[in-house]
Amino acid sequence: MNVVFMGTPDFAVPSLLALLEEAYNVVAVVTQPDRPKGRKRELTPPPVKAEATKRGIPVLQPEKLRDPGALDAIRAFEPDLIVTAAYGQILPKSLLALPRHGCINVHGSLLPKYRGGAPIQHAIMNGERATGVTIMYMAAGLDTGDMISRVEVPITDDDTAGTMFEKLSAAGADLLRATLPDLLQGRIEAVPQNEAEATYAPNISREDEKIDWSRTSRELFNQIRGLNPMPGAFTLWNGEVFKVWASRKPEGASSRSGAPGTVLQMTDDGLEVKTGDGSLWLTQVQPAGKKAMSVAEWKRGTTIPPGTVLGV
Template sequence: MRLAFLGTPEFSVVVLRALVDAGHEIVCAYSQPPAPRGRGHELKPSPVHAFAESQGIAVRTPSSMRDPSEIEAFAALQADAAVVVAFGQILPGAVLEAPRLGSYNLHASLLPRWRGAAPIQRAIMAGDEQTGVEVMRMTEGLDEGPVLSTATLRIGPLDTAGSLHDRLAAAAADLIVRTLPSIEDGSAVARPQAEEGVTYAKKIRSKEARIDWARPGREIDLKVRGLSPFPGAWFTLPSDKGPVRVKALLSAFEDVDGAPGVALDDRLLIGTGAGAVRLLRVQREGKGPQDAEVFLRGAAVPSGTRLD
């Protein structure tokens, strides 16, 4: 098929690569404009932009797909269909309907649960036991279109947003490759989303990342894993030079009692408002991620230490 592809982050690259490998013709890849990255704040292309160029695929990076010139250029591609994966812009109806067979979004949740910007993180933070990815025919409403196909995944007790992201990306790539033939031959069945059970996955805000040890331990564990690796739930650890910020990247709930924010042993078991949280992987400010046992070799946290 002649496909237009719209996506920006690494999640999208996994899908684009699968479409290329399956033999589809990508007539153009759209992505968000280059943005400042790294310590030097140099303008760098998005993951999709970089991958598409490496494959010889034409790339466009419009600041707005509502620009009349961009709508005209998109229609001129004469694509059979558009595949949209975490593009980062709301697409107008004129863009959605330009491809001959319509535009299709891969969304990382079981709709109508977790419509919106951060479905992977919010599913973990809410304690969901399963999630998935769905191929949806796009409408102008936010993730409201009918669903054509679904892949369901279990959320494990040690899953993080990072690990779940990778599994969902692989599932998304497989799902769209299997679904496109039925879109092409007209056999695909689009089922409307349920009207009940709608939830919205709000964008993650930095103020959410600080750990409040007075909250229940199960809630803290879900926050740690849902915000890992980025932005990373964090706390401060006392040191001779003052408080040091530490990100918690992996944890596990333990059903033991202890004062909130106090180390209950010498291996990063921290008391909470209900139960305790075992920190399994952390990242000290200015350092790389470390397993707890490695971290503790250079920064002992003895029983009784009070965290902020």
């Protein structure tokens, strides 16, 4: 049986490896084109391409799947099953109809909640206590296909988007291993999604990254960790972007007064900033033109006097 795997970021690599370790015949990998990265803007292959190349698997990198040449190139591999994980494009109907066992997707949420391109970040930012992975048949809509299997994964206060990517990536690979034998033997009864329960998690926007200090301390704590390790939450200091990478779990209301965004104090423990319902201690920051660092480290060369207002 010929399997074509479609995926792009690190999240997808364990699913590809699961297929290979279970001896499925992965005849080709489809991934996004190489993109410029880093300060030098060097052309860099996606993690899935790097893994496939290392293992001698043919790689296709169409800019758009809807181009006739892209479909012809995939069709030439005669796929019996297409497996996708964080590929980054919606599959056209002509591709969905190609393999006899269908196209399935490893999605990082408990569908129908958090359809879209940033389900892990939005789940954390919204304060969810659990998320998970759903394997579903792909359909023409955005993550709307019938559900095949799923697994729940807790979210703790210590988690960031980075740690949850790792947890869900591993959980997705394990779920794929467990699901495929039953699917290929026709022992799966897929379940339609309840449209009334559907929510969406679009790709992170600049507005999602901006800190609104009038929100509660818990909401800001969730926002900051949901955007770590990228793209990062930010506010303004002296009119320049001031990134916040980590904060301390809120412990209650502050007795200090001030408008939201006011710096209350700066110590080796962090930078205390007034919020809509109390205060939040920032512990890792990145001033414009600097590297990310702990507040204790930053404090050795810079201080922000109490009464300074961030965000303006």
